[in-house]
Amino acid sequence: MPYMVDATRAIGRTTLRTVAAVGRFGHLAVDAGRALRKGSLWAPHLVGQMAKIGVASVPIALFVALFTGVVLALQAAYTFTGAVPQYFVGTLVGKTMLLELGPVLTGLALSGRVGAAIAAEIGAMRVTEQIDALETLAYDPVAYLVVPRVIAGATMFPVVVILADALGISAGLGTAVLRLDMSAFEFLKGLRLFFESWDVWFSVIKSASFGLTVTSVGCFFGFHASGGAEGVGRATTRAVVVSTMIILALDAFWAATLLK
């Protein structure tokens, strides 16, 4: 019986903590919306953040996409052997990269690279009172720190994902030609067969939402870090775990709402 009481208390505490965190996140989101008006504070930092969040993420995104494209082509050929015309390898690689693996794998990889870096940087600023110092110098820390990162994430993730999609499909093409005895013409025939330009937009919308998620969650946990180096570590871990979970939930949400 005491175990039941303990379990109920633990569930209650976790629920309260979660509700409080959602409330604080909502508060930060409202503050960030208001801070959009303060362009003089965030605009000068936007290009730097776009380079840091977007351009610097290209190598890891391309690395993930390269091997994803290769594996997709090989597994498609293995699955289709004897049953489905081989040019469907191109269809599967193209559709899967654009609709699912390009945005999701890039989003997950970048939640580790970008989300963790943002949470650690802002968390370190919080525990060393640098955010308080910004406040005392009459800087709105949300406008100064959060807004440029979130805008950079929402705009640069799609660019990185489109590059990753393109490389993944190219890697699939290369694999088909070099390992599967297919011609490039066959692969491209399959790729074009069910191609819809909407698929590209779907990839862009998804990746923009992932960019928004990764950067805003990173900022949120960094902003609320406390307790020195250990607290920064905790904030960083939580940022990655929570943004990963939200990315997977958003993935299902977009599939359910936009693919009809």
Add this chain to the structure above:
Amino acid sequence: MSIELFDVEKAFGKTQVLNRLTLTIHEGQTVSIIGGSGSGKSTALKHMVGLLRPDDGEVYVDEQNVSRLDQESLYQLRRNVGYVFQFAALFDSMTIAENVGMGLKRMPDMSGDAIDQRVSECLQMVDLEGTAEKLPSELSGGQRKRAGFARAIATRPKYMLYDEPTTGLDPVTTAVIDELIVRMSDELGVTGVVITHDMKSAFRISDRIAMLYHGGIRFEGTPDELRMCEDPVVKGFIEGRPKLMRLAP
């Protein structure tokens, strides 16, 4: 123009940090707040600039209720307040000159040249010429603290809040900082609040001294009155005699 705290209460979780704290700092005065660790000194200071809001009670700066100001009015008020942080709180990614110039960039009508000029003046005042292009990580603890001081005074604030400005500094640098605090008050008429554990400094720089104990004021008076105070808590604290403090009711 003064800083006034009326019946301020503040708790973090179940810990009551400030307990009906009432304190007035008059214009042009330098008041040191002393007290043991965890007595609520830094918490009180943060209320004066709106970094924390009281659970109950009111905080007035320049006759404005800090806890009721909207964000823009609060930032407007903060332009008149310089804050020296305990561990300097310099921005890691910026040079010392950029750190010192941060507040100036928020001032209307400050040109780039005027900012550079003021940054040089401030660095000279704290004996940090030649460090302008260095990063905070390239400075010693004492130099970082002085850079934090330079950043706080750069905007020529009417109020200066110092959170342990001399803790961890060598005696010579401590004397330099003390002298700066006195100059800010005597020459520029700045109203100052200093959180300190350093009794020598407190006696040297203060017009008045207040001692916090369990979140409230245990003593408030001039340095001479503090020296003559017979309250065992106050006497025990300033003489570093914990046994005497334990005798207190």
